[in-house]
Amino acid sequence: MAQTVFKNKTETVTPAPTRVRWWLAFVFFLIGLVAYMDRSNISVVAGAMMKDFHMDKVQFGWLNSLFSIGYAVSQIPAGLLAEQFGARSIVSLALVWWSVFTMLTAAVSSYGLLAFVRFLFGVGEGPMYPGNAVFNSYWFTKEEKGRASSALLAGSYFGPVIAPSITVAIVGVWGWHSVFYVFGMIGILLAVVWFMLGRNRPEQHPLVNKAELTIISNGRSIDTERKAKAPWGKFLKNGRFWALGLQYFVVLYIVTFFLVWLPTYLQEARNFSLSKMGFAASFPWLAIFVSVMTGGAFSDRLIRKGKSRLLARGGLVIAGLFVFTVAMYLAAHATQPLMNVVWLTISLGALGLPVVSSWAVANDLGNEFAGSVSGWMNLWGNIGAFLSPIACGWLAQNLGWETTLLLSIVPVLGAILLWFGVRPDRPLV
Template sequence: MSKKRTHLRWWLAFIFFLIGLIAYMDRSNISVVATPMMHDFHMNKVEFGFLNSLYSLGYAIAQIPSGLLSERYGSRFIVAFAMFWWSVFTIFTAVARSYGVLGAVRFLFGIGEGPMYPGNAVFNTYWFRKQEKGRASSALLAGSYFGPVIAPIITIAIYNAWGWHAVFYVFGLIGFIVTVIWFLLGRNKPEEHPKISKEELELILEERTVEKEKKKVAPWGKLLANPRFWIFGLQYFVTLYIVTLFLVWLPTYFQEARHMSLANSGFAASLPWLAIFITVMTGGAISDKMVKNGKSKMAARGGLAIGGLIIFAVSMYLASHSTTAAMNILWLTISLGALGFPVVTSWASALDLGNEYSGSVSGWMNFWGNLGAFLSPLVCGWLSQTIGWEWTLLFSIIPILISIFMWLGIKPDKPLIRN
């Protein structure tokens, strides 16, 4: 009888997949229509990059408060509020008529998306068992990275039919719909859900790592005094710096460096995101399988992350030296795909390191990650204008090599706070 249980937690994880899908489509469609937007607002690449940096700045500022609020009030309301907020500002992107207003809108849009990942981390902490954390983290991440796979196709179709303004109206409306779905079906904890079976509830409660009596506020003094806490954030700074390079500049790179049309550049730019979608999905499952088989979390999380970083460094070098567009696309696809492993293992490690404080730990990690995302459009836009795209790609290898050594100091087997 114990095998006849519902899989409600995985259906709710699928809703988070949809949330991530919508969020990253909302985030990436501005890059797909960059050329007509830059023309209408008379922007150069540095100014366009600054818009994306303002988004990341808002996103980063929201991370730590979002983690604290998610721990205190739960993920249901926080995530729903975040989706509603960013959908409003997705629509406002089309309404803006000056560069200054557009910058303010993108900043507030970033604040709106900020609670998504800390809220998901708190949700996963309560809804999933210790050997399911990698797969649970994969759901939102996979949706996020599948968004840029299909965003170019949908965005270009909408743009060709009605212009770039319509892109933001359509995506904002979709966001409102998903907000309602989540709020109606989601709950903070499995104990609160009226549709969960007794068997599934018992299974979750037996093997989740969170303490039954959750403390109200994370012990930030102890966290900040722990060097691993800082290293954990800094390695994600590097990861999202590189991911944002792909998110913001890849379509433009293909148009300028490889002389592709808007449609062809959109298709080519979607392939690396398909690769990272696959590695995020498989990486979480592989990492969980290793933990279940008795491997240390350093091997299951850190080993997988380091392997992905090494593959990135090699393939990015080859991409920058490719003589044909086809080989360039292939190596860039492998490069971003390899980053899926450190991405998904970072979020699984946030649950391992934080336990009941996973909202705070993940918020801290994503705060640093989005500081990297803030700098990436500015630095890469400036580098591409100053030294060219080939050297911009090569420059990205340096921080990745540093990140490899940082992973050796994270030690995800040991929680940051011991009760």
């Protein structure tokens, strides 16, 4: 009996794995939250800004398109830099950059300078998601990529949920200029937090214990010792590489329509007041936040049950795009403002499935080159985001809002066909 007691007293207890990777994913959630609030605030103050700068809808659309040009041109360089230097430094620098230009949005006094500032604001935000993808590759296992993509992306879609109400409140107290100063300062503070807490790899983080490191290193799909550069020649000859990019062109074209024009649409086409618009505009973004948060986990669950990535990733995308087409058609023909908001909520919510699956697939296809593959995908996405404010602004001004909503269905049908060419079951190289 005494021997048994002695053995129990000296028995070594293995520490439980830490969960540092998920805490850092939460910090990335906050980064995405601030990024999209910075980006969407301009649509909430559109009326006051257009009045002060004497802009029409097309000119205002150009401001958002210039942001997307800057965002797009920085994608591939940002992916290469993130692969070379890691997510810690690249994302910290990006946060400071775009926060400064967020504040400069309120400081300039001419349309030309405002356009230039919004372009450089887009350049600054560009590295966020390629850095996100590289972080995902090194910090999460193959079975966690969907959930990690959900956590890392969800903040971006929760931002517009709360941005309209917060922005309207700030405008009511201090005016529209103050919105950009407040959020710019928040971004700089968050850059300091990320640089202090983040690391490029779990092996470098002092709070990651051996048990968590074992889980990550045994389950991730990349060779951490490999120093090869991304094989762009092979990528550009691969049809799946092009299909991934082109389908994301469509996805962000539609998401940007909601981001830029939803507040104006609700006010002009559905006669919402500014305060009621801020409340109503949050529901579609709440829906896409929920679908982004849950879609990745559901996709990972299908993979753990033995389903192919074609079904777990691609099937989820196609289902989301199909639901979007039906709901957007019904939104365009809704006669009651309440039902219009309901169908718009379902429409944008359904797009969360292609968003989160696309980023999980960028990691599946790219592995250690996830920064390059995601940068390519997001380049095309932001070409769509560049065209969307201009095209939708022109359509709304010349053909009306109902036609604008209905025409958004057409490219989505093309995106459904493209997903049959992505084939996410095996890496590109």
